[in-house]
Amino acid sequence: MNMRVFDSSQRLFSSAQTLGSSALSALSALSIHRIVVYFMLSVCASGCSSWIPWTDPGKLAKQTEKYGPTADQRIRTLHEQSKVAAAADGDKQAAFTADLAKSIVVEHDPRVRCEIISIATKFNTPSALGICEGGLEDPEMSVRLSACDSWGERGGEDAVPLLGERFLKDAELDVRLSTIRTLGSLRDKAAIPTLAKALEDPDPAVQYRAVASLKQVSGRDLGDDVNAWREWALDPTSSSAAWSITETFRKIF
Secondary structure: OHHHHHHHHHHHHHHHHHHHHHHHHHHHHHHHHHHHHHHHHHHHHHHHHHOOHHHOHHHHHHHHHHHOOOHHHHHHHHHHHHHHHHOOOHHHHHHHHHHHHHHHHHOOOHHHHHHHHHHHOOOOOHHHHHHHHHHOOOOOHHHHHHHHHHHHHHOOOOHHHHHHHHHHHOOOHHHHHHHHHHHHHHOOHHHHHHHHHHHOOOOHHHHHHHHHHHHHHHOOOOOOOHHHHHHHHHOOOOOOHHHHHHHHHHHHO
């Protein structure tokens, strides 16, 4: 009888031990979760700035003092200064853009250099022109693209030769396509020689973009046949009946 009681007790103890382990595991997981939550709540209650340094103005100021303003901070400052300068007289605008020219030379972040070019586009001073022209020579492709956009917005007699030169010199396809697209948007017939050279480029994307820009510049529509545009570009001033017939058929069909 005693042995049967002992065996039953052992089985009961084993079952209780298994159940206890499962319950303990669940309890442990719950406890860990609660501990983490309580810890976060207690830290925040005591001041979240003590453990999230980028939200602490004091620590941010110290970092700025030690490392200098971040790119985002520099961009914000530039735009604030730009607004003030835009509302000022010519002398102050000249001084502001002269400072911009100094800044872009020493600026290491391409994103900030792009913003400087974008800001300079809105000013008509020698320094602003120099910034936009120099941007076409920047070693970073994104900055050269920004400079192309700048000349598309600025226009003027310097735009076509500068963009044409960049098309011939640049090794990056994106930049070359950007120069051709911008030349088209300017609708200046002085761009025709550069666009005619683009028609001879071995890259079909360049040829296609050149055709689209020639349509804008010439005001004519000879279709998408590169050879037709090559022939036309040989004598853009010609009023050949062949071109008129071609355009007439395109309008009809």
